[in-house]
Amino acid sequence: xxxxxSIVVFACLVVLSALGLTLHRIDQGKPGYLGxxxxxxxxxxxxxxxxxxxxxxxxxxxxxxxxxxRNIEWLANLDLKYPMHYAQRDIVVRPTPGIRRxxxxxxxxxxxxxxxxxxxxxxxxxxxxxxxxxxVLEIPDTPTMPVxxxxxxxxxxxxxKRLDESAPYIARWxxxxxxxxxxxxxxxxxxxxxxxxxxxxxxxxxxxxGMDVTLLPPLNEKELYTETxxxxxxxxxxxxxxxxxxxxxxxxxxxxxxxxxxxAMLDKYxxxxxxxxxxxxxxWWTVARYGMMAFGGAxxxxxxxxxxxxxxxxxxxxxxxxxAAGGDERVMRCVYGHTETKLTNEPDLHQMDISGDxxxxxxxxxLPLSLHHWKGNAGYPVDLMSLVMHICGECFLQRWQFGDDTxxxxxxxxxxxxxxxxxxxxxxxxxxxxxxxxxVDESVNPGTAHSMSPARPGLELDKQKIQYRLLESAFVNGxxxxxxxxxGKEGTNEADTLLVLYWRREDGNVTxxxx
Numbered sequence: 001x002x003x004x005x006s007i008v009v010f011a012c013l014v015v016l017s018a019l020g021l022t023l024h025r026i027d028q029g030k031p032g033y034l035g036x037x038x039x040x041x042x043x044x045x046x047x048x049x050x051x052x053x054x055x056x057x058x059x060x061x062x063x064x065x066x067x068x069x070r071n072i073e074w075l076a077n078l079d080l081k082y083p084m085h086y087a088q089r090d091i092v093v094r095p096t097p098g099i100r101r102x103x104x105x106x107x108x109x110x111x112x113x114x115x116x117x118x119x120x121x122x123x124x125x126x127x128x129x130x131x132x133x134x135x136v137l138e139i140p141d142t143p144t145m146p147v148x149x150x151x152x153x154x155x156x157x158x159x160x161k162r163l164d165e166s167a168p169y170i171a172r173w174x175x176x177x178x179x180x181x182x183x184x185x186x187x188x189x190x191x192x193x194x195x196x197x198x199x200x201x202x203x204x205x206x207x208x209x210g211m212d213v214t215l216l217p218p219l220n221e222k223e224l225y226t227e228t229x230x231x232x233x234x235x236x237x238x239x240x241x242x243x244x245x246x247x248x249x250x251x252x253x254x255x256x257x258x259x260x261x262x263x264a265m266l267d268k269y270x271x272x273x274x275x276x277x278x279x280x281x282x283x284w285w286t287v288a289r290y291g292m293m294a295f296g297g298a299x300x301x302x303x304x305x306x307x308x309x310x311x312x313x314x315x316x317x318x319x320x321x322x323x324a325a326g327g328d329e330r331v332m333r334c335v336y337g338h339t340e341t342k343l344t345n346e347p348d349l350h351q352m353d354i355s356g357d358x359x360x361x362x363x364x365x366x367l368p369l370s371l372h373h374w375k376g377n378a379g380y381p382v383d384l385m386s387l388v389m390h391i392c393g394e395c396f397l398q399r400w401q402f403g404d405d406t407x408x409x410x411x412x413x414x415x416x417x418x419x420x421x422x423x424x425x426x427x428x429x430x431x432x433x434x435x436x437x438x439x440v441d442e443s444v445n446p447g448t449a450h451s452m453s454p455a456r457p458g459l460e461l462d463k464q465k466i467q468y469r470l471l472e473s474a475f476v477n478g479x480x481x482x483x484x485x486x487x488g489k490e491g492t493n494e495a496d497t498l499l500v501l502y503w504r505r506e507d508g509n510v511t512x513x514x515x
Contacts (some may be wrong), residue, residue, distance in 0.1 A: 006127050007144070014382070017486065019350045020501075022315060022426060023040065023391050026480075027205040028171055030505050036362050037274075041264060044382075056070070060151070061149045061170070061188060066431070067124065067127065067128060067129055067130070067131070067165060067508040068128050069128070070088055070126040070128060070139050071124060071125055071126075072118070072122065072124055072125075072126050072155070072430050073124035073125075074476075074481075075118075075498075078126075078448075078471065078472060078477065078483070080158065080485075080496065081487075081488075081496050082118060082119055082120035082122075082497065083117055083118060083119050083120070083494075083495055084118050084496045084497065084498060085116070085117060085118070085495055085496070086115055086117075086118045086126075086139070086498050086499070087112040087114065087115035087116075087497075087498075087499050087500065087501070088112075088315070088477075088499075088500040088501075088502070089111060089134075089145075089500070089501055089502070089503055090501075090502045090504065091134060091135045091137060091502065091503050091504070092134045092135070092136045092137070092505070093136075093137050093138075093139045093391060093502050093503065093505055093506065094137065094138050094139065094393040094505050094506045094507075095138075095139055095140070095141040095142065095393075095502070095506075095507060096134055096138040096139065096140070096141060096507070097141045097294050097344065099139060099140050099141070099365070100136050100140055100396075101139075101140055101394060101395070101398055102365075102403055103365040103399065103428065103429065104365055104399045104400070104428045105137075105257045105399065106400075106401050106403070107135070107400055107401060107402050107403075108369055108403070109135060109262075109403070110402055110406070110470065111135070111402035111403070111406050111408065111414070111462075112499060113130075113468070114128075114132075114316060115497070115499075116128070117495075123357050124158065125219075125282065127469070131200075132445060134504075135215055136506070137392075137396055137400065138431055139392045139393060140306070140393060142260070142393030142394060143260075146176055146177065147177055147259050147263065147312070148177070148178050149177040149179035149259050149262075149263060150177075150178035150179065150180075150243050150244050150512060151243050151244060151245040151246060151271075152177075152180070152245075152248065153178040153179070153181075153182065153236045153240060153241075153244050153245075153246070154174070154176070154179060154180065154181045154182070154236075154248045154250060154252070154492055155181070155182045155183075155184070155227060155232030155233070155235060155236045155247070155248065155249050156182075156183050156184070156232070156250060156252050157179065157183075157186055157228040157229045157232060157252075157327075158183065158184075158185065158186065158233075158252040159185065159187070159188045159205065160185055160188070160194045160199075160202065160471070162252050163183060163202065163252065164228035164499070165375070166244045166252045166253065167206060168383065168407065169253075169255060169375075169382070169383045169386050170206075170211065171206075171209055171210070171211055172255075172383050172386065173256040173258075173259055174211050174212075174213075174259075175209060175210035175211055176420040178212065178242065179212065179259070179499075180212045180213075180239075180244075181211060181216070182213075182214050182216060182232065182235055182239060182411070183213055183214070183215050183216070183219055183233070184216050184217070184228055184232065184235065184462055185199055185215055185216070185217065186228055187220055190455040191432075193221065194212070196217075196342070199215040199216075199217075200215075202215060202417075203215045205442075206402050208357065213295055214239065216235065219231050219234070220229070220234070224323075224378070225244055225331075226325060226326050226327045226330060226489070227318070227321075227327075227330075227492040228327075229249065229296065229326075229328070229330070230317075230318070230321075230327055230331060230334075231314075232249045233247060233302060233307060233310050233311070233314070233331065234250060235313055236307070237308065237311040238306075238311070239306045240444050241443070242302075244304065244466050245271035245303070246266055246268075246271060246301055246302070246303060246304070247301075247302045247304070247307045247319070248299050248300065248302075248330065249296060249299070249300040249302070249327070249328070250299045250300070251296055251297045251372060251373045253295075253318075253370045253372060253373065253374065254298070254299055254370055254372050254376060255299055255340070255370065255372070255382045255383070255386075256299070256369065256370050256395070257368060257369075257371065257382070257386045257396050258367065258368075258369070258389065258394055258396070258472035260365045260368055260394070261314075261367060261369055261394060262370075265346060266301065266370055269303065269344070270306040271305065272301075272303070272304065272305055273303060274303060274305045274306040274309065274339060274340075275301070275303035275315055275340045275341070275344055276294060276300075276301075276302060276304070276306055276331075276342070276343055276344065277294065277300075277301035277302075277303075277343075277344045277352065278293070278294020278295065278298055278299060278300045278301060278344075278345070278346065278349060279294065279295060279341065279345055279346055279347060279348075279349035279351060279370075279451075280292060280293065280294075280343070280345055280351075280449040280450070280451070281295050281351045281451075282350065282352065282448050282452060283354055283355045283437075283438055283447065283448065283451075284438075284439075284440055284443060284448065284449070284450060284451075285355040285439070285440050285447070286351075286353050286437040287344045287437075288440045289349075290326075290329060290395075291327060291329075291332060291510045292343055292345060292464050293329065293331070293332035293389050294328060294331070294332070294343055295328055295351040295353070296328035296331075296351075297350075297351045297352065297353075297370075297372030297373065298349040298350050298351040298352075298370050298372060299349055299369075299370045300328060300331055301483060302331075304338065306335070306341055309336055309338065310335070310338075311368025313334065314334075316338070317330070317333070317334035317337065317338065320333070320337065321333060321334075321367040325421060325443065346369065347451060348366065348367070348368055348369040348370075348499040349368075349369045349370045350368050350369075350370055350372060351370040351372050352373040352374070352439070352456070353373075353425035354369060354435040354448060354452075355435065355436045356399065356434065356435045356436035357435060357458075358380065358434065358435055359412075359413065359432070359434045359467065360383075360431045360432040360433055360434035360435055360452075360458065361431065361435065361452070362380070362397060362412040362413070363397075363399070363407075363409040363412060363413060363415065363431075363432060364397075364431040364432075365398065365399040365409070365428065366397070366399065366431075367394055367396060367397060367398070377508040379426075381470070384411075384470065384472065385397075385411035385412055385470055385476075386474040387411070387473045387475070387480055388410055388411050388480050388482065388503055389453060390480060390502065390510050391479075391480045391503045391505055391510060392410075392477075392503065392505070393456075395410050396410060396411050396412045397409055397411060397412060399412055399428070401422065401428075403419075404422055405422055407419050407422075407428075408501075411470060411473070411482070411485065412469070412470055413467050413468060413469050413470065414467075414468040414484045414499055415465050415466065415467050415468070416465070416466040416468075417459075417464065417465055417466075418466060419464060419467070421459065421464055426456075427456055429454065430454040430455050430456040431452055431454070431455045431456070432455070432456055432457075432458050433448075433452070433455040433456065433457060433458050434458045435448070443491050447510070462489065466486060467486065468484035468485060468497065468499050469484060469485060470482060470483070470484055470488040471483045471484065471485040471498070475504070478502040478508075478510070479502045479503060479504045480502070480504075481500065481501070481502050481503075482500070482501045482502075482503070483496070483499070484498070484499045484501075485498050485499075486499075
């Protein structure tokens with residue numbers, strides 16, 4: 001008599017064969033199935049090589065001979081196509097003094113030793129024959145206490161509807177930091193401006209959730225949005241606290257992944273001197289059109305000294321301003337017209353003016369100080385992507401290479417390079433140019449050289465690189481779950497593949513949103 005497990009496996013194979021489901025092997029250069037039913041691997045074992053000092057030390061991660069159970073009932077909440085392939089791995093992070101974040105950390109172990117097929121009527125408790133031990137990754141020993149950002153004042157001009165949409169994301173970086181946010185609520189294109197009561201209710205709700213916000217009407221209800229945006233500088237300075245050192249104008253879809261990293265950047269500068277800090281657009285075409293200015297989506301940072309000057313000349317600047325000038329352009333014209341201050345460019349602040357596939361930005365291994373243009377149909381849910389920072393501090397978008405063909409860009413993607421691209425010396429110090437560049441006539445800048453260099457040519461998806469993009473992320477019993485999905489090619493029998501990571505801290509601490 002055959003063991004029950006063998007009968008189940010055989011039955012799965014029969015069903016999949018009847019459906020015409022293609023079970024590809026990674027070592028054949030195609031995404032797909034890697035486990036109990038087909039003996040292939042995601043992340044082949046690397047050749048013996050001496051690990052550099054930057055490589056993360058590992059605990060024993062050989063596959064256990066003991067069977068285990070995995071609860072997959074939560075998959076019912078996702079819009080998935082069955083049959084599909086599934087793999088799961090636990091990762092334990094170990095805060096270690098002296099360890100620093102690197103662009104790419106090499107790990108000799110494979111990430112997913114095995115996967116299996118899932119059917120639509122799959123038992124919610126998945127029985128596995130062999131369960132790998134958790135991978136143990138060493139990370140920088142980032143402090144877990146709340147960061148004090150009380151010296152920061154932020155300003156946004158937006159409608160009540162857009163504020164409702166943005167509030168959960170604002171909470172991700174603002175909550176319990178001590179920073180103040182001034183929100184000027186403007187009239188929507190259609191309809192009436194909010195009442196003072198409506199604004200008070202929204203303000204109370206956001207404060208209840210740990211955000212020190214103040215909702216205000218425009219200084220002049222007849223002013224244009226661009227005028228209201230510029231007025232944020234005056235409003236923030238007028239309502240400043242004694243400890244306020246930096247005043248930040250931003251868009252309602254600006255996202256700061258790490259308040260701690262943001263403060264570390266500002267600590268390089270003396271707020272008693274006139275500083276205008278920001279980032280030019282990543283697109284040289286946009287810079288050529290609008291000039292060397294701090295673009296608002298990346299965040300415009302005014303030191304206390306410069307904010308005082310702008311407050312003093314605010315009326316003059318407003319009178320002199322061209323009616324068609326944008327909000328960030330108005331700041332530029334005022335600074336250039338009435339001070340000797342020049343832009344201090346911080347390239348890790350991102351306006352995100354480039355179009356197309358932005359994977360090369362998110363897979364570059366660089367920790368952004370700000371992100372923009374990520375909401376709606378853009379497909380970059382940075383609130384979910386950055387959740388892992390609760391577990392491992394500033395590990396958001398940090399890269400780990402597992403074996404000789406798999407790279408995790410934490411919170412964004414898992415990429416498999418099936419044709420030996422890694423072994424052939426793919427240069428990960430350069431960002432993969434997946435985005436579209438807009439050229440400028442007679443310019444030697446091909447489009448993004450000033451902002452995204454060094455870069456290398458993009459790879460062909462599903463041939464040179466197989467990409468599993470983050471689908472969802474959520475906290476489950478003290479762990480952070482990340483699900484990465486690769487969709488089977490349309491018009492074929494290729495199945496979807498879902499790769500799931502569960503992140504935990506070895507010390508049991510979970511960092512707050514301000515890390």
